[in-house]
Amino acid sequence: MYNSKGRYALMAVFTVAALVCLFYAQYQLASFAGFLFGFILWSHFRHSSVLLASKYFKNGDHERAEELLNEVPNADRLAKNRRGYYEFMRANIALKKEDYAAAEFHFQIASRFPLGGKNDKAFVMIHLANLALRKKDKVRSNAYLEKAKELAVTPKAQEIIIKIEKEVNSL
Structure with missing residues (x-):
C-alpha cells in the first residue's frame, strides 16, 4: 500500500542491495533482492495506488x-479486482466535479469489472440509470434499472431504484 514514490524508493533500495550482494559474492541474497525488486515492479503495474486511494476516498x-489515482501508469494493466474500484472512484470524483460525460464513461467501465458485491454493482447501475435520466434517455435508464433491481440487496438501494423509476415514468 505505497504510492509511486514509495515504490520507486523501494526498488532503488533493492537494486542497491542486489549490487552490494553481488559485489560480496552473495548470489542468493542478490537474487532475493532482485526478486523483491521484480515483485514491487509487478505490484506497481497490477495494483498501483488504488488501495491507498480508496482509503482516502472512503474518508471523503x-x-x-x-x-x-493519477499515479496509475496505465489503467488497462491493473488487476481485475483493482480496475473496478479504480473506475468507480474515478466516476464518483467526476460526478463531484459535475463532469457527467466522464462519470458515465467510468461507470460504464466499472460495470464490466468485479466490485465488492452485488450491491456495489447495483449502485453502479443506479448511477448509470440516473445519468441516462439526466439525458432524458428513458430506454437506457429502464435497462439500467432492471439490472439494478436484480443486483440490489439493501433497502436503501431498492428505495433509490423506486425513486428513479418514478422519475423515468414521469418523462
Whole structure:
C-alpha cells in the first residue's frame, strides 16, 4: 500500500542491495533482492495506488484520492479486482466535479469489472440509470434499472431504484 514514490524508493533500495550482494559474492541474497525488486515492479503495474486511494476516498478526501489515482501508469494493466474500484472512484470524483460525460464513461467501465458485491454493482447501475435520466434517455435508464433491481440487496438501494423509476415514468 505505497504510492509511486514509495515504490520507486523501494526498488532503488533493492537494486542497491542486489549490487552490494553481488559485489560480496552473495548470489542468493542478490537474487532475493532482485526478486523483491521484480515483485514491487509487478505490484506497481497490477495494483498501483488504488488501495491507498480508496482509503482516502472512503474518508471523503477526494482530492488526495484523485492525486493517487493519477499515479496509475496505465489503467488497462491493473488487476481485475483493482480496475473496478479504480473506475468507480474515478466516476464518483467526476460526478463531484459535475463532469457527467466522464462519470458515465467510468461507470460504464466499472460495470464490466468485479466490485465488492452485488450491491456495489447495483449502485453502479443506479448511477448509470440516473445519468441516462439526466439525458432524458428513458430506454437506457429502464435497462439500467432492471439490472439494478436484480443486483440490489439493501433497502436503501431498492428505495433509490423506486425513486428513479418514478422519475423515468414521469418523462
